[in-house]
Amino acid sequence: MLKHQRDPDALPLWTYFQSVITWVSGKFPNYRKEMKGIDWGFLYNAHKDKTLDPAVLEKEISRLMQDDDVTNKKGVYAFVLDGKEKHLNIRAFSDNMKRESYERQKGICPVCNKHFAIQEMEGDHMKPWHLGGKTTHENCQMLCKECNRRKSGK
Ligand SMILES: [Zn+2]
Secondary structure: OHHHHOOOOHHHHHHHHHHHHHHHHHHOOOOOHHHOOOOHHHHHHHHOOOOOOHHHHHHHHHHHHOOOOEOOOOHHHHHHHHOOHHHHOEOOOOHHHHHHHHHHOOOEOOOOOOEOOHHHEEEEEOOOHHHOOOOOHHHEEEEEHHHHHHHHOO
16 A cells, blocks of 8 residues: 555546545445445446436336346346346246246247247247346247247347
């Protein structure tokens, strides 16, 4: 630490570090242990110029923390800033759920109406997660890989 005080680079770094801390504590005043280990510098650089209402953020964070299908709770912070679902690692359908749907559909993809082997199909949220659809067997259908790709826009 003493050595760093004579380092001419230490002051700008310290100022930057303080800006990050000020931004995080201003936008996310409700501390949660999931905030540890997040790359806040990265999030600060990407979103520092946005108008963000801490009350709106907190409401969304609290809702996602209670959503059992959100398996990566740390990712909630990046998600409320950029809206990308990949941060949340939304729960995938279990093999049992997929098998049940496959049997119910008799192996037919409901989009292209062709028959497939189960390993040629993928579980799909009939009602997408972002519209409130859960990872439950009622909300699971099997689509062939091509139809699933087309539906999810990948
Ligand atoms: Zn299909």
